[in-house]
Amino acid sequence: MRSLLIGSIVFLLSGCLSIPYNIAPVDGFELNKYLGKWYEIARLDHSFERGLENVTAEYFLRDDGGVKVINKGFSVVENKWKEVAGKAYFIRGQQEGYLKVSFFGPFYGAYIVFELDRENYQYAFVTSYDKSYLWLLARTPAVSDALVDQFMQRAAELGFATDKLIFPRQDE
Numbered sequence: 001m002r003s004l005l006i007g008s009i010v011f012l013l014s015g016c017l018s019i020p021y022n023i024a025p026v027d028g029f030e031l032n033k034y035l036g037k038w039y040e041i042a043r044l045d046h047s048f049e050r051g052l053e054n055v056t057a058e059y060f061l062r063d064d065g066g067v068k069v070i071n072k073g074f075s076v077v078e079n080k081w082k083e084v085a086g087k088a089y090f091i092r093g094q095q096e097g098y099l100k101v102s103f104f105g106p107f108y109g110a111y112i113v114f115e116l117d118r119e120n121y122q123y124a125f126v127t128s129y130d131k132s133y134l135w136l137l138a139r140t141p142a143v144s145d146a147l148v149d150q151f152m153q154r155a156a157e158l159g160f161a162t163d164k165l166i167f168p169r170q171d172e
Helices: 002-015 145-157
Strands: 036-044 052-061 067-075 080-090 098-104 107-116 123-127 134-138
Touching: 036 145, 067 098, 123 145, 134 145
Parallel strands: none
Antiparallel strands: 036 052, 036 134, 052 067, 067 080, 080 098, 098 107, 107 123, 123 134
16 A cells, blocks of 8 residues: 555656656757846746736856756835746756746646747747646746737647636836
């Protein structure tokens, strides 16, 4: 019975690292170009970000070769900044935009960069282990309508619920 329970837990946790159907992580990923501050332009709603505006994510190299992650956003309801720190590690190698990220101890979720401005690293389309997670990240607090249209079209083609996207305020 104990081995069945452990096996079930391992199975459930490994599902959090899977790649959704028809999503492919970018290859030729360059971590040093990805490090730094990103602004959240759009997202699908989840409880851990609900009500947050001015959301940013910052990525720093860790001494162990992983990535330190700091997510920050302003809670309008609570009238205060919220911040959470985590860590991320590549799953299949540093050349692929496919990482596992943890904000809560030993539990990891997939972080999948599936589209990226490969030349200047100015925008990224990111998902997780299922299509209820989706983000458009950019190096600037505002992006062109053309980029938003590209994001919406690509996300719709891949089966994301684009009608449920939230575009949080970003004070410039």
